[in-house]
Amino acid sequence: QEKERGLEERGERLRELIEENAHMQDVISEKQADLSEVLLRRESLQSHMKQTTDSKRSLEKSLKRMKKEFFFSTVIAIKLSYSNTGTHCNLNAHDLWEAAQRDQIPFSHFPSWIAEYVSSELLKSRR
Secondary structure (H helix, E strand, O other): OHHHHHHHHHHHHHHHHHHHHHHHHHHHHHHHHHHHHHHHHHHHHHHHHHHHHHHHHHHHHHHHHHHHHHHHHHHHHHHHHHHHOOOOOOOOHHHHHHHHHHOOOOHHHHHHHHHHHHHHHHHHHHO
């Protein structure tokens, strides 16, 4: 009788362990599904981040090109303005661009900087 009770207790404990094991398998399956979902989301976010980074690079490149075009257009406009007054200006726009880049002149200061630079160079050449 004692052996039977011992066997019953062991059987009951074994059933509990089997139920616990089944529950743990369910939890593991849920966590694996969650992990798969997180990995897919991560992959999607990485793809979006790459597209955003590529777009940002493209926009920065376009902005740099437009700033340069604005700079050169401003140089031409100022040189034409001097030309209309009979003053000939032989300054090289590429040299001015290099100087502006070297001195880190902000985009918003291009017109005034160019005008001052051209004016000062013209004054130097008259001396």
